Amino acid sequence: MGSDCCSSGAQELHVLAVDDSLVDRKVIERLLKISCCKVTAVESGSMALQYLGLDGETSNAVGFDALKVNLIVTDYSMPGMTGFELLKKIKESSKLKEIPVVVMSSENILTRIDRCLEEGAEDFLLKPVKLADVKRLTDFVLKGTVSKKNGSDVKNPKRKLLDDSSSSSADSALSSQSSPLSSDSESSPRLSSTHRCISKRARFSST
């Protein structure tokens, strides 16, 4: 694969990955590093909150700025605090709610996906996560970050992500295709009855 990322001057995102599975942590870490991200991987929601300075023990300000997180990717099913509970806590925090949160799950349960999206998750990925999924996420976050730097208004970044994926996948929720940004060579027979990621528009249009 080689290092085709990280052109000089390209911003490196800092991603916090949360997953209780040792195997999945290693994989997501690699996926993110290949996509030119700094990665901090933790094994639980409570560790994530601790890292983000939300555990009530560490104070915010200086410590947090040094560790600024651009994206949080979390597994849904974890012992103790679930990914959903973590998502809630982040979105309830005035300090952290602007950080995009993506939820991953091996189970394609529509009510679960709905809950997460409604609670403010940017996206919901089905495991096993693919490189195309991660690249799409990082592109999205980078766009938002770059626009902010340039001073231009990123109006409703969430809609932007959904527009990007839904414009070519409006039918995907209905016709069971893989993510529109995955390459053709990546045919995924297991997706015959699932969607890789759900766009709100596609989802609502199917009901």
Add this chain to the structure above:
Amino acid sequence: MDRNQMNRQLANMRKALFDQGYLDEQFVQLEELQDDANPNFVEEVVTLFYRDSARLIQTMDQTLERNPLDFAKLDNNMHQFTGSCSSIGAKKVKHECSQFREYCRQRNGEGCRRTFQQMKKEYAILKKKLEVYFQYVRQVALLK
């Protein structure tokens, strides 16, 4: 055996793992994450998989000995194990895991026990095949 022959042999071994249904596309996804800086990534992930699996299988073995069976706990453990299998592309093992979970849902203890033995067999076969495969990968790499 010269390098070309070894490379061919390696390719055949790899192909067989897919053709015979031991591995699925996810394994290829992992291979694509390897590069010169991370040449052993797949083997590293698989090694973590063995470690994780050993722990989960032992837990489930113990849970299966209890009476009455704690189906919720078994299902939960198997859910974790299924996730790991999925992450490395362990197709046949994953299939047995799904069967097991189905029996859990049906609260069918006999079905669970039977399927669990079957799963362990498949796991042992896969582990052996992958160990041989990676050993060969390393030998071929030494020739370069």
